[in-house]
Amino acid sequence: MLNPAAHQPRSASAWPAQPFSAVVAGTGSQVPERVLTNADLEKIVDTSDQWITERTGMKERHISAPDEAASDIAVKACEKALTEAGVESADLDLIVVGTVTGDMPFPSTACVLQQRLGAPRAAAFDVSAGCTGFIYALSVARQFVASGTSRTALVVGVELLSKITDWTDRSTCVLFGDGAGAAVLKADTRPGKGILATYLAADGNGGKHLYMPAGGSRHPASAETVRERLHTCKMNGNAIFKDAVRSMADAFRHLLRQTGLGFDDVKLMIPHQANLRIIEATAKLLNFPPERVFVNIAKYGNTSSATTIIALDEARAAGRILPGDVVILLAFGAGLTWGGVAIRF
Ligand code: UT7
Secondary structure (H helix, E strand, O other): OOOHHHHOOOOHHHOOOOOOEEEEEEEEEEOOOOEEEHHHHHOOOOOOHHHHHHHHOOOEEEOOOOOOOHHHHHHHHHHHHHHHHOOOHHHOOEEEEEOOOOOOOOOOHHHHHHHHHOOOOOEEEEEOOHHHHHHHHHHHHHHHHHOOOOOEEEEEEEEEHHHHOOOOOHHHHOOEOEEEEEEEEEEEOOOOOEEEEEEEEEOHHHHHHEEOOOOOOOOOOOHHHHHOOOOOOEEOHHHHHHHHHHHHHHHHHHHHHHHOOOHHHEEEEEEOOOOHHHHHHHHHHHOOOHHHEOOOHHHHOEOHHHHHHHHHHHHHHOOOOOOOOEEEEEEEEOOOEEEEEEEEO
Protein backbone atom coordinates (compact mmCIF):
# COMPACT_ATOMS: atom_id res chain seq x y z
CA MET A 1 0.00 0.00 0.00
CA LEU A 2 1.47 3.35 -0.98
CA ASN A 3 1.85 6.18 1.52
CA PRO A 4 -1.66 7.76 1.65
CA ALA A 5 -0.17 11.22 2.31
CA ALA A 6 1.34 11.17 -1.16
CA HIS A 7 -2.16 11.00 -2.62
CA GLN A 8 -3.62 14.03 -0.80
CA PRO A 9 -4.71 16.94 -3.00
CA ARG A 10 -2.18 19.76 -2.82
CA SER A 11 -3.01 23.38 -2.15
CA ALA A 12 -3.43 25.74 -5.07
CA SER A 13 -0.22 27.52 -4.05
CA ALA A 14 1.64 24.41 -5.22
CA TRP A 15 1.11 25.49 -8.82
CA PRO A 16 1.32 29.29 -9.01
CA ALA A 17 0.63 31.03 -12.30
CA GLN A 18 3.75 31.06 -14.49
CA PRO A 19 4.74 33.91 -16.85
CA PHE A 20 5.32 31.59 -19.84
CA SER A 21 3.76 28.49 -21.33
CA ALA A 22 6.15 25.59 -22.08
CA VAL A 23 5.16 24.39 -25.53
CA VAL A 24 6.19 21.01 -26.97
CA ALA A 25 7.75 22.16 -30.24
CA GLY A 26 9.14 18.82 -31.43
CA THR A 27 9.47 15.17 -30.47
CA GLY A 28 11.66 12.29 -31.63
CA SER A 29 12.30 8.68 -30.74
CA GLN A 30 14.78 5.94 -31.49
CA VAL A 31 15.14 2.26 -30.66
CA PRO A 32 18.10 -0.05 -31.30
CA GLU A 33 18.06 -2.16 -34.45
CA ARG A 34 18.06 -5.64 -32.93
CA VAL A 35 14.63 -7.13 -32.24
CA LEU A 36 14.17 -9.81 -29.56
CA THR A 37 10.90 -11.71 -29.95
CA ASN A 38 9.02 -13.83 -27.44
CA ALA A 39 10.14 -16.85 -29.46
CA ASP A 40 13.77 -15.77 -28.96
CA LEU A 41 13.17 -15.53 -25.21
CA GLU A 42 11.78 -19.08 -25.19
CA LYS A 43 15.33 -20.17 -26.08
CA ILE A 44 16.91 -18.20 -23.22
CA VAL A 45 14.65 -18.92 -20.19
CA ASP A 46 11.76 -21.22 -19.27
CA THR A 47 8.96 -19.08 -20.71
CA SER A 48 6.48 -19.07 -23.58
CA ASP A 49 5.05 -16.67 -26.10
CA GLN A 50 1.63 -17.46 -24.63
CA TRP A 51 2.64 -16.52 -21.05
CA ILE A 52 4.34 -13.28 -22.10
CA THR A 53 1.50 -12.27 -24.40
CA GLU A 54 -1.30 -13.07 -21.94
CA ARG A 55 0.43 -11.65 -18.85
CA THR A 56 2.00 -8.53 -20.39
CA GLY A 57 0.78 -7.86 -23.95
CA MET A 58 4.40 -7.85 -25.18
CA LYS A 59 5.44 -9.58 -28.42
CA GLU A 60 8.89 -8.14 -29.09
CA ARG A 61 11.35 -5.54 -27.83
CA HIS A 62 14.51 -3.83 -29.16
CA ILE A 63 17.85 -4.63 -27.55
CA SER A 64 20.99 -2.53 -27.87
CA ALA A 65 24.29 -3.86 -29.19
CA PRO A 66 27.07 -4.67 -26.69
CA ASP A 67 28.95 -1.50 -27.63
CA GLU A 68 25.87 0.77 -27.66
CA ALA A 69 25.27 3.13 -24.70
CA ALA A 70 22.30 5.28 -23.72
CA SER A 71 23.62 8.42 -25.39
CA ASP A 72 24.15 6.54 -28.69
CA ILE A 73 20.41 5.89 -28.91
CA ALA A 74 19.30 9.15 -27.30
CA VAL A 75 21.34 11.41 -29.56
CA LYS A 76 19.32 10.28 -32.59
CA ALA A 77 16.00 10.90 -30.81
CA CYS A 78 17.26 14.36 -29.80
CA GLU A 79 18.30 15.26 -33.35
CA LYS A 80 14.83 14.35 -34.65
CA ALA A 81 13.12 16.41 -31.93
CA LEU A 82 15.39 19.43 -32.56
CA THR A 83 14.79 19.23 -36.33
CA GLU A 84 11.02 19.17 -35.91
CA ALA A 85 11.17 22.05 -33.44
CA GLY A 86 13.43 24.08 -35.73
CA VAL A 87 15.79 24.63 -32.80
CA GLU A 88 19.57 24.67 -33.19
CA SER A 89 21.36 22.69 -30.49
CA ALA A 90 23.58 25.73 -29.92
CA ASP A 91 20.50 27.65 -28.77
CA LEU A 92 19.45 25.14 -26.08
CA ASP A 93 19.41 26.54 -22.54
CA LEU A 94 18.76 23.28 -20.72
CA ILE A 95 19.03 19.50 -21.16
CA VAL A 96 17.31 17.20 -18.67
CA VAL A 97 17.53 13.43 -19.05
CA GLY A 98 15.38 10.91 -17.21
CA THR A 99 17.39 7.68 -16.93
CA VAL A 100 18.72 5.05 -14.55
CA THR A 101 20.90 3.41 -17.22
CA GLY A 102 23.01 6.33 -18.40
CA ASP A 103 26.34 5.85 -20.14
CA MET A 104 28.07 5.73 -16.73
CA PRO A 105 27.28 6.75 -13.13
CA PHE A 106 28.86 10.14 -13.78
CA PRO A 107 29.13 12.48 -15.54
CA SER A 108 25.44 12.68 -16.34
CA THR A 109 24.14 11.46 -19.69
CA ALA A 110 22.73 14.98 -20.10
CA CYS A 111 26.32 16.29 -20.11
CA VAL A 112 27.35 13.59 -22.60
CA LEU A 113 24.48 14.67 -24.87
CA GLN A 114 25.32 18.35 -24.40
CA GLN A 115 28.78 17.63 -25.83
CA ARG A 116 27.59 15.29 -28.59
CA LEU A 117 24.80 17.58 -29.77
CA GLY A 118 26.90 20.75 -29.54
CA ALA A 119 24.87 22.69 -26.97
CA PRO A 120 27.51 24.69 -25.09
CA ARG A 121 25.03 27.12 -23.52
CA ALA A 122 22.85 24.43 -21.98
CA ALA A 123 22.84 23.49 -18.31
CA ALA A 124 22.61 19.71 -18.18
CA PHE A 125 21.65 17.12 -15.57
CA ASP A 126 19.98 13.72 -15.15
CA VAL A 127 16.89 12.85 -13.14
CA SER A 128 16.56 9.43 -11.49
CA ALA A 129 12.92 8.43 -11.13
CA GLY A 130 12.83 4.94 -12.64
CA CYS A 131 10.09 4.50 -15.22
CA THR A 132 8.66 7.90 -14.22
CA GLY A 133 11.94 9.47 -15.35
CA PHE A 134 10.60 11.25 -18.43
CA ILE A 135 7.58 12.63 -16.54
CA TYR A 136 9.87 13.94 -13.78
CA ALA A 137 12.34 15.37 -16.31
CA LEU A 138 9.55 17.06 -18.28
CA SER A 139 8.06 18.55 -15.12
CA VAL A 140 11.43 19.94 -14.03
CA ALA A 141 12.20 21.40 -17.46
CA ARG A 142 8.73 22.92 -17.64
CA GLN A 143 9.44 24.86 -14.44
CA PHE A 144 12.59 26.35 -15.98
CA VAL A 145 10.78 27.33 -19.17
CA ALA A 146 7.56 28.56 -17.56
CA SER A 147 9.46 30.71 -15.07
CA GLY A 148 11.46 32.37 -17.84
CA THR A 149 14.79 30.86 -16.72
CA SER A 150 15.20 28.87 -19.98
CA ARG A 151 13.82 29.73 -23.40
CA THR A 152 14.39 26.30 -24.90
CA ALA A 153 14.86 22.95 -23.20
CA LEU A 154 15.56 19.44 -24.42
CA VAL A 155 13.95 16.69 -22.35
CA VAL A 156 14.97 13.07 -22.83
CA GLY A 157 13.77 9.69 -21.60
CA VAL A 158 16.32 6.98 -22.37
CA GLU A 159 16.80 3.53 -20.94
CA LEU A 160 18.93 0.54 -21.85
CA LEU A 161 17.50 -1.81 -19.27
CA SER A 162 18.89 -4.78 -21.19
CA LYS A 163 22.28 -3.77 -19.75
CA ILE A 164 21.09 -4.32 -16.16
CA THR A 165 18.82 -7.28 -16.84
CA ASP A 166 19.44 -10.67 -15.25
CA TRP A 167 19.03 -12.85 -18.33
CA THR A 168 18.56 -15.92 -16.11
CA ASP A 169 15.55 -14.40 -14.29
CA ARG A 170 12.42 -15.10 -16.32
CA SER A 171 10.27 -12.91 -14.07
CA THR A 172 12.08 -9.77 -15.31
CA CYS A 173 14.08 -10.50 -18.47
CA VAL A 174 11.01 -10.93 -20.68
CA LEU A 175 9.68 -7.49 -19.75
CA PHE A 176 12.29 -4.95 -20.72
CA GLY A 177 13.40 -3.31 -23.94
CA ASP A 178 15.73 -0.44 -24.85
CA GLY A 179 14.82 2.90 -26.37
CA ALA A 180 14.88 6.68 -26.21
CA GLY A 181 12.60 9.63 -26.81
CA ALA A 182 13.08 13.38 -26.70
CA ALA A 183 10.96 16.50 -26.60
CA VAL A 184 11.91 20.13 -27.19
CA LEU A 185 10.18 22.72 -25.01
CA LYS A 186 9.95 26.37 -26.04
CA ALA A 187 8.75 29.32 -24.02
CA ASP A 188 5.53 30.79 -25.41
CA THR A 189 3.69 33.90 -24.27
CA ARG A 190 0.24 32.60 -25.26
CA PRO A 191 -1.57 31.32 -22.15
CA GLY A 192 -3.23 27.87 -22.14
CA LYS A 193 -0.68 26.36 -24.54
CA GLY A 194 1.72 23.47 -24.08
CA ILE A 195 2.11 21.89 -20.66
CA LEU A 196 -1.03 22.71 -18.71
CA ALA A 197 -0.21 20.86 -15.50
CA THR A 198 2.19 18.38 -13.97
CA TYR A 199 1.81 16.05 -11.00
CA LEU A 200 4.67 14.23 -9.29
CA ALA A 201 4.58 11.88 -6.32
CA ALA A 202 6.83 9.38 -4.55
CA ASP A 203 6.79 6.79 -1.79
CA GLY A 204 10.19 5.54 -0.70
CA ASN A 205 8.55 2.77 1.34
CA GLY A 206 8.11 0.86 -1.92
CA GLY A 207 11.74 1.22 -3.01
CA LYS A 208 12.47 -2.37 -2.00
CA HIS A 209 10.15 -3.72 -4.69
CA LEU A 210 12.14 -2.43 -7.68
CA TYR A 211 15.85 -1.69 -7.44
CA MET A 212 19.41 -2.53 -8.43
CA PRO A 213 21.32 -3.47 -5.25
CA ALA A 214 24.96 -2.84 -6.20
CA GLY A 215 27.10 -0.28 -7.94
CA GLY A 216 26.41 2.57 -5.52
CA SER A 217 27.93 3.46 -2.15
CA ARG A 218 25.88 0.79 -0.31
CA HIS A 219 27.41 -2.10 -2.26
CA PRO A 220 30.28 -0.85 -4.43
CA ALA A 221 31.23 -3.07 -7.34
CA SER A 222 33.29 -6.09 -6.33
CA ALA A 223 33.88 -9.60 -7.60
CA GLU A 224 31.23 -10.72 -5.13
CA THR A 225 28.55 -8.26 -6.30
CA VAL A 226 29.16 -9.40 -9.86
CA ARG A 227 29.07 -13.07 -8.90
CA GLU A 228 25.78 -12.58 -7.05
CA ARG A 229 24.25 -10.66 -9.97
CA LEU A 230 23.67 -7.59 -7.80
CA HIS A 231 24.23 -5.25 -10.73
CA THR A 232 20.92 -6.33 -12.24
CA CYS A 233 17.36 -5.14 -11.76
CA LYS A 234 15.33 -6.88 -9.02
CA MET A 235 11.57 -6.52 -9.15
CA ASN A 236 8.66 -7.87 -7.17
CA GLY A 237 6.16 -7.27 -9.96
CA ASN A 238 3.25 -8.65 -8.04
CA ALA A 239 3.78 -6.23 -5.15
CA ILE A 240 3.58 -3.15 -7.35
CA PHE A 241 0.98 -4.19 -9.91
CA LYS A 242 -2.03 -2.80 -8.02
CA ASP A 243 -0.20 0.34 -6.90
CA ALA A 244 0.75 1.01 -10.51
CA VAL A 245 -2.94 1.06 -11.45
CA ARG A 246 -4.04 3.11 -8.45
CA SER A 247 -1.22 5.63 -8.77
CA MET A 248 -1.60 6.32 -12.47
CA ALA A 249 -5.36 6.73 -11.98
CA ASP A 250 -4.66 9.11 -9.09
CA ALA A 251 -2.25 11.16 -11.20
CA PHE A 252 -4.89 11.39 -13.93
CA ARG A 253 -7.50 12.70 -11.46
CA HIS A 254 -5.02 15.22 -10.00
CA LEU A 255 -4.30 16.56 -13.48
CA LEU A 256 -8.00 16.96 -14.28
CA ARG A 257 -8.50 18.77 -10.98
CA GLN A 258 -5.58 21.13 -11.64
CA THR A 259 -6.64 21.95 -15.20
CA GLY A 260 -10.40 21.95 -14.71
CA LEU A 261 -10.67 19.65 -17.73
CA GLY A 262 -13.21 16.85 -18.02
CA PHE A 263 -12.79 13.35 -19.44
CA ASP A 264 -14.18 14.42 -22.81
CA ASP A 265 -11.53 17.14 -23.11
CA VAL A 266 -8.72 14.56 -23.06
CA LYS A 267 -8.07 13.31 -26.59
CA LEU A 268 -5.50 10.70 -25.64
CA MET A 269 -4.17 9.04 -22.50
CA ILE A 270 -0.58 7.82 -22.86
CA PRO A 271 0.24 5.57 -19.91
CA HIS A 272 3.57 3.95 -19.04
CA GLN A 273 3.88 0.74 -21.06
CA ALA A 274 4.81 -1.75 -18.32
CA ASN A 275 1.99 -4.22 -18.75
CA LEU A 276 -1.12 -4.23 -20.96
CA ARG A 277 -3.18 -5.46 -18.01
CA ILE A 278 -2.03 -2.46 -15.92
CA ILE A 279 -2.95 -0.10 -18.77
CA GLU A 280 -6.39 -1.68 -19.23
CA ALA A 281 -7.06 -1.76 -15.49
CA THR A 282 -6.13 1.93 -15.16
CA ALA A 283 -8.50 2.93 -17.96
CA LYS A 284 -11.23 0.74 -16.45
CA LEU A 285 -10.77 2.17 -12.95
CA LEU A 286 -11.12 5.67 -14.39
CA ASN A 287 -13.92 4.61 -16.73
CA PHE A 288 -11.86 6.18 -19.54
CA PRO A 289 -12.67 4.94 -23.07
CA PRO A 290 -10.07 2.34 -24.14
CA GLU A 291 -10.05 3.64 -27.72
CA ARG A 292 -8.51 6.88 -26.42
CA VAL A 293 -5.66 5.06 -24.65
CA PHE A 294 -2.42 4.76 -26.66
CA VAL A 295 -0.74 1.35 -26.50
CA ASN A 296 2.44 0.21 -28.27
CA ILE A 297 3.72 -2.28 -25.69
CA ALA A 298 3.62 -5.22 -28.13
CA LYS A 299 6.46 -3.69 -30.18
CA TYR A 300 8.79 -2.33 -27.52
CA GLY A 301 8.08 -3.99 -24.15
CA ASN A 302 8.85 -1.84 -21.12
CA THR A 303 11.47 0.76 -22.06
CA SER A 304 11.13 2.34 -18.60
CA SER A 305 11.60 6.13 -18.70
CA ALA A 306 11.37 6.08 -22.51
CA THR A 307 7.89 4.51 -22.87
CA THR A 308 5.75 7.63 -22.61
CA ILE A 309 7.87 9.81 -24.89
CA ILE A 310 8.29 7.08 -27.51
CA ALA A 311 4.51 6.60 -27.41
CA LEU A 312 3.86 10.35 -27.62
CA ASP A 313 6.16 10.60 -30.64
CA GLU A 314 4.44 7.65 -32.33
CA ALA A 315 0.96 8.96 -31.57
CA ARG A 316 1.86 12.31 -33.13
CA ALA A 317 3.38 10.63 -36.20
CA ALA A 318 0.23 8.51 -36.58
CA GLY A 319 -1.95 11.63 -36.65
CA ARG A 320 -3.67 10.79 -33.39
CA ILE A 321 -2.82 14.18 -31.88
CA LEU A 322 -3.95 17.31 -33.71
CA PRO A 323 -3.44 21.00 -32.90
CA GLY A 324 -5.51 21.91 -29.85
CA ASP A 325 -5.78 18.33 -28.57
CA VAL A 326 -5.07 17.62 -24.91
CA VAL A 327 -2.93 14.59 -24.07
CA ILE A 328 -2.23 13.16 -20.62
CA LEU A 329 0.98 11.19 -20.00
CA LEU A 330 1.09 8.92 -16.94
CA ALA A 331 3.85 6.81 -15.43
CA PHE A 332 4.82 4.71 -12.47
CA GLY A 333 8.17 3.22 -11.49
CA ALA A 334 11.09 2.64 -9.16
CA GLY A 335 11.29 4.82 -6.10
CA LEU A 336 8.45 4.26 -5.97
CA THR A 337 7.57 7.27 -8.08
CA TRP A 338 4.56 8.20 -10.15
CA GLY A 339 3.03 11.16 -11.87
CA GLY A 340 1.63 12.69 -15.02
CA VAL A 341 1.67 15.65 -17.37
CA ALA A 342 -1.24 17.28 -19.23
CA ILE A 343 -0.24 18.90 -22.55
CA ARG A 344 -2.24 20.89 -25.08
CA PHE A 345 -0.79 20.64 -28.61
O1 UT7 B 1 7.85 -0.37 -15.15
C1 UT7 B 1 8.12 -0.31 -13.77
C2 UT7 B 1 7.00 -0.81 -12.99
N1 UT7 B 1 6.81 -2.21 -13.23
C3 UT7 B 1 5.61 -2.70 -13.24
O2 UT7 B 1 4.69 -1.94 -13.10
C4 UT7 B 1 5.43 -4.20 -13.35
C5 UT7 B 1 4.20 -4.61 -12.60
N2 UT7 B 1 4.00 -6.02 -12.54
C6 UT7 B 1 3.68 -6.79 -13.61
O3 UT7 B 1 3.57 -6.31 -14.70
C7 UT7 B 1 3.40 -8.25 -13.37
O4 UT7 B 1 3.36 -8.50 -11.98
C8 UT7 B 1 4.42 -9.22 -14.05
C9 UT7 B 1 4.25 -9.19 -15.55
C10 UT7 B 1 5.83 -8.79 -13.66
C11 UT7 B 1 4.15 -10.64 -13.59
O5 UT7 B 1 2.82 -11.01 -13.87
P1 UT7 B 1 1.94 -11.71 -12.73
O6 UT7 B 1 0.65 -12.00 -13.34
O7 UT7 B 1 1.98 -10.80 -11.54
O8 UT7 B 1 2.72 -13.05 -12.51
P2 UT7 B 1 3.31 -13.63 -11.15
O9 UT7 B 1 4.56 -12.89 -10.79
O10 UT7 B 1 2.21 -13.70 -10.13
O11 UT7 B 1 3.68 -15.09 -11.59
C12 UT7 B 1 2.68 -16.04 -11.94
C13 UT7 B 1 3.36 -17.32 -12.35
C14 UT7 B 1 4.41 -17.83 -11.35
O12 UT7 B 1 4.36 -19.23 -11.35
P3 UT7 B 1 3.60 -20.01 -10.16
O13 UT7 B 1 4.31 -19.59 -8.91
O14 UT7 B 1 2.18 -19.54 -10.22
O15 UT7 B 1 3.80 -21.42 -10.53
C15 UT7 B 1 5.70 -17.39 -11.97
O16 UT7 B 1 6.78 -18.22 -11.59
O17 UT7 B 1 4.05 -17.13 -13.59
C16 UT7 B 1 5.41 -17.55 -13.45
N3 UT7 B 1 6.25 -16.74 -14.31
C17 UT7 B 1 6.49 -17.04 -15.59
N4 UT7 B 1 6.10 -18.08 -16.34
C18 UT7 B 1 6.52 -18.10 -17.63
C19 UT7 B 1 6.87 -15.57 -14.01
N5 UT7 B 1 7.52 -15.12 -15.09
C20 UT7 B 1 7.31 -16.01 -16.08
C21 UT7 B 1 7.71 -16.10 -17.42
N6 UT7 B 1 7.29 -17.14 -18.16
N7 UT7 B 1 8.48 -15.15 -17.99
